[in-house]
Amino acid sequence: LWNQVLERLQLQLTRPAFETWIKTATVQELTDNVLVIRAANPFILNHLQKNYLKTIADAVREILGYPIEIQLTAAQGENLAIVGDPDASRFMLDPADSLASDRPKPTKLNPKYTFSRYVVGPTNRMAHAASLAVAESPGREFNPLFLCGGVGLGKTHLMQAIANYRLEIHPNSKIFYVSTEQFTNDLISAIRQDSMQSFREHYRTADVLLVDDIQFIEGKEYTQEEFFHTFNTLHEAGKQVVLASDRPPKRIPSLQDRLISRFSMGLIADIQVPDLETRMAILQKKAEYEHMRLPREVIEYIAANYTSNIRELEGALIRAITYISISGLPMTVENLAPVLNPPMERAAASPESILNAVAETFKVSIEDLKGNSRRREISIARQIGMYLMRQHTDLSLPRIGEEFGGKDHTTVMYSCEKIGQLRQQDPQLSQTLSQLLDRINLDNKS
Ligand code: ADP
Ligand code: MG
Numbered sequence: 409l410w411n412q413v414l415e416r417l418q419l420q421l422t423r424p425a426f427e428t429w430i431k432t433a434t435v436q437e438l439t440d441n442v443l444v445i446r447a448a449n450p451f452i453l454n455h456l457q458k459n460y461l462k463t464i465a466d467a468v469r470e471i472l473g474y475p476i477e478i479q480l481t482a483a484q485g486e487n488l489a490i491v492g493d494p495d496a497s498r499f500m501l502d503p504a505d506s507l508a509s510d511r512p513k514p515t516k517l518n519p520k521y522t523f524s525r526y527v528v529g530p531t532n533r534m535a536h537a538a539s540l541a542v543a544e545s546p547g548r549e550f551n552p553l554f555l556c557g558g559v560g561l562g563k564t565h566l567m568q569a570i571a572n573y574r575l576e577i578h579p580n581s582k583i584f585y586v587s588t589e590q591f592t593n594d595l596i597s598a599i600r601q602d603s604m605q606s607f608r609e610h611y612r613t614a615d616v617l618l619v620d621d622i623q624f625i626e627g628k629e630y631t632q633e634e635f636f637h638t639f640n641t642l643h644e645a646g647k648q649v650v651l652a653s654d655r656p657p658k659r660i661p662s663l664q665d666r667l668i669s670r671f672s673m674g675l676i677a678d679i680q681v682p683d684l685e686t687r688m689a690i691l692q693k694k695a696e697y698e699h700m701r702l703p704r705e706v707i708e709y710i711a712a713n714y715t716s717n718i719r720e721l722e723g724a725l726i727r728a729i730t731y732i733s734i735s736g737l738p739m740t741v742e743n744l745a746p747v748l749n750p751p752m753e754r755a756a757a758s759p760e761s762i763l764n765a766v767a768e769t770f771k772v773s774i775e776d777l778k779g780n781s782r783r784r785e786i787s788i789a790r791q792i793g794m795y796l797m798r799q800h801t802d803l804s805l806p807r808i809g810e811e812f813g814g815k816d817h818t819t820v821m822y823s824c825e826k827i828g829q830l831r832q833q834d835p836q837l838s839q840t841l842s843q844l845l846d847r848i849n850l851d852n853k854s
Contacts, residue, residue, distance in 0.1 A: 529686030557679030778813030
């Protein structure tokens, strides 16, 4: 089978791609319904996983005439296949899935999302501590636990860490981790198959129910209705509910008031963009797990240039490691230039240079920017300043608030969001922003 797959892919892919990614892989195991492919190393595995899993699965299905599950593993025997990651699990083909079954299926967890792999820093300390507390004694302290923070900041990791932790202590407990999408889909198919009762039995008997990306419940009236009852049943029975969202409950549009109040009943723990040291620690730890030693300058360079999303930070690291392992070049910042070209706009700027540039451009004083005047030309300049500081420095929201004379971090957050939205609609504003950036960059160079 594998030889046939290779023949097929050789025709489909470019030669370098085929030789680097596919030809180096071998078959570890083949049964009636599973093909386990062994990649030469974890980096190749990661790349295969992200880019070729579907291609391979398609080829296998065409040859066999029916789909089987494809699993990837690396030479060190570590199974890196990112199950539980929606992008990955979509391609885990399982013939049994296509058979009608009236019970919702639990999502597989990523075994790597554990507390021990989670790096704690000032911006996620609280969320981490609360998650650990919930994992240790669910239903006790923070119920529900509502994790909120931007994309790629570790919400899913923490949720699955809770689930993995519980299952490790009590392998038979009912720990359900689902995306909101999954919950909705289960609900829809329960309605369609007239199996609401088993849907309810399933979700309402969880010991711990973790629902990810709950912001997607926006606008889904029927899901909100059903989830409300699920929530109440669990909560009354003292069962733990954990939710994650990219924003606080109050800011999820068209979320029913009764859900807003339920979601806010326990603890809302937010996760902010990690500071430079935490980003370096994350890279260090990740590199250790991949059995790589990276020069400090490389760690610093990547950490300094990928500031706002840990997934991107990790992506840059994996690209660097892959590139070095394939090219055979020494691991230096210069050699990595082709794979790590951070967007120029992200070049770090100093808060002073931003304040100066905004003050000059809008003909207002620095005191005005730091003050409380609500005059329109001053408040818009202030908001633009906050936005630029958010985009082009490493400062956290509260620290940016301090730069502007002690404003609350929620004020900063709203300003950033508002300018971010305006920027998309208003060409004039984007032009002003890029002129401001030129000025700031000049200032930082001199
Ligand atoms: P979110 O769900 O908030 O979008 P994820 O939990 O998917 O983010 O995290 C994105 C990636 O970053 C994952 O690979 C995760 O393991 C990693 N990550 C996030 N935060 C941390 C952390 N504090 N320490 C180590 N890895 C982290
Ligand atoms: Mg997530």
